Amino acid sequence: MSNLNQALTARPDIQIALSNYFLFLAKPGYCWHGAQKIAIAAAARAASTCALCTRKKAALSRNQIKTRHPENDHLNPLTVDMIHQIITDQGRITETQVQALEQSGVSRLAYAELVGIVVCLFSIDEFCRALSQTLPELPRPQPGLASPRTPENLETKTGFVPMIQRDGLTDAVKDLWPTGFGANVIRALSAAPDLVRQWKQLAAVFYLPLEEMGNLGQSASRQLNRMQMELIAGRVSAINRCFY
Numbered sequence: 001m002s003n004l005n006q007a008l009t010a011r012p013d014i015q016i017a018l019s020n021y022f023l024f025l026a027k028p029g030y031c032w033h034g035a036q037k038i039a040i041a042a043a044a045r046a047a048s049t050c051a052l053c054t055r056k057k058a059a060l061s062r063n064q065i066k067t068r069h070p071e072n073d074h075l076n077p078l079t080v081d082m083i084h085q086i087i088t089d090q091g092r093i094t095e096t097q098v099q100a101l102e103q104s105g106v107s108r109l110a111y112a113e114l115v116g117i118v119v120c121l122f123s124i125d126e127f128c129r130a131l132s133q134t135l136p137e138l139p140r141p142q143p144g145l146a147s148p149r150t151p152e153n154l155e156t157k158t159g160f161v162p163m164i165q166r167d168g169l170t171d172a173v174k175d176l177w178p179t180g181f182g183a184n185v186i187r188a189l190s191a192a193p194d195l196v197r198q199w200k201q202l203a204a205v206f207y208l209p210l211e212e213m214g215n216l217g218q219s220a221s222r223q224l225n226r227m228q229m230e231l232i233a234g235r236v237s238a239i240n241r242c243f244y
Contacts, residue, residue, distance in 0.1 A: 004131060017205045018136060021120055021198050026139040029117075030149055030192050031110035034141030037117055039074035040083060041138055044118040045125060047087035057089045078104045079114070086118050091241070098160045109150065109191050112161040116195025123202050151193055164190040176200075178210060186210070207233070 008014065025041060028034050047053055052069060056062045062085075069080040078101055085093060101111055128135050153168030164173065166182035176196045177186050189195045200210060207229070208219060218225040224232075 008131075011205070014205045017201045018124055020201060021124065022136060022139045024194065024198055025117065025121070026142045028142070028144040028146050029113055029194070031107065031113050031146050032117075033144060033146045036074045036146075038138055038141045039072060040079075040114055040117045041121045043069075043072075043075065043080050043083040044087055044121050045135070045138075047084040048125075050084055050088065053084050053088040056085075062089065062092060076104055076106075079106055082111075083114065083118055086115060087122060093160075095160050108161050109148075112163075112189060113192035113195060115161070116189040116192050116199065119189075120195065120198050120202055123199075123206065127206055151191060154191060158184060159188060161188065162191045163187040181210065 025037055026034050027037075029037055032040065050069075052065070052067055056065045059065050068077040069084060071077045071080060075083075082093075082097065082101060085097075098108065098111060102108065106114070125135050127133075151164055151173055152170050153165045154162040155165045155168075156162045163184075164176070164187060166187065169176060173190070173193045176190060176193060177183070186196060186200075189199060203210070208215075208222075212219055216226050222229070
């Protein structure tokens with residue numbers, strides 16, 4: 001058995017988190033039913049090798065390229081364009097685009113859920129690519145309709161999407177972040193609480209649980225100490241031009 005396989009075998013929590021996400025992906029969500037969620041994931045996966053996205057990203061203005069991605073049975077062209085841009089050129093997403101999505105029938109709550117689906121899948125896929133592992137197969141969608149549910153205490157002043165106020169957690173969502181935490185990177189998906197829960201589980205196995213963020217030494221569950229982890233994270237962020 002290779003050293004990589006030995007390391008992955010020693011971390012069954014990673015496979016559990018991935019399996020949980022794909023089970024979740026197949027089920028109807030808040031604004032998207034199962035087949036739509038799978039279509040969102042498939043579009044996100046296709047973006048990495050999309051020639052049109054390469055042209056749009058290289059253009060001084062994306063609006064110079066009038067061509068759109070083709071629609072499919074579940075997603076309109078604006079939605080597919082947005083999914084691809086989240087993967088390939090997220091730094092140039094504008095509120096005008098989000099407003100255009102609204103006018104096409106994709107509410108801001110639906111957009112928040114879509115972003116969460118894309119972010120979680122991309123995290124999994126990049127983990128697999130980094131280790132030269134085969135990307136997990138997307139699941140078959142489960143039947144059923146989406147069940148719209150709007151969390152309490154949403155505010156709309158921070159970003160393009162509504163999010164739960166930092167101190168606005170109710171009993172139904174009290175698990176989303178520790179008291180006194182509520183960083184924007186967590187709150188950004190909180191209009192779709194289940195996506196925060198999925199993101200947290202993936203972040204916990206790929207990086208650290210939120211509850212351990214204050215541990216600046218070494219977690220008992222990690223072979224790298226925190227300084228080593230942050231050095232790697234900082235370098236990857238710089239390469240990816242992530243300035244968060």
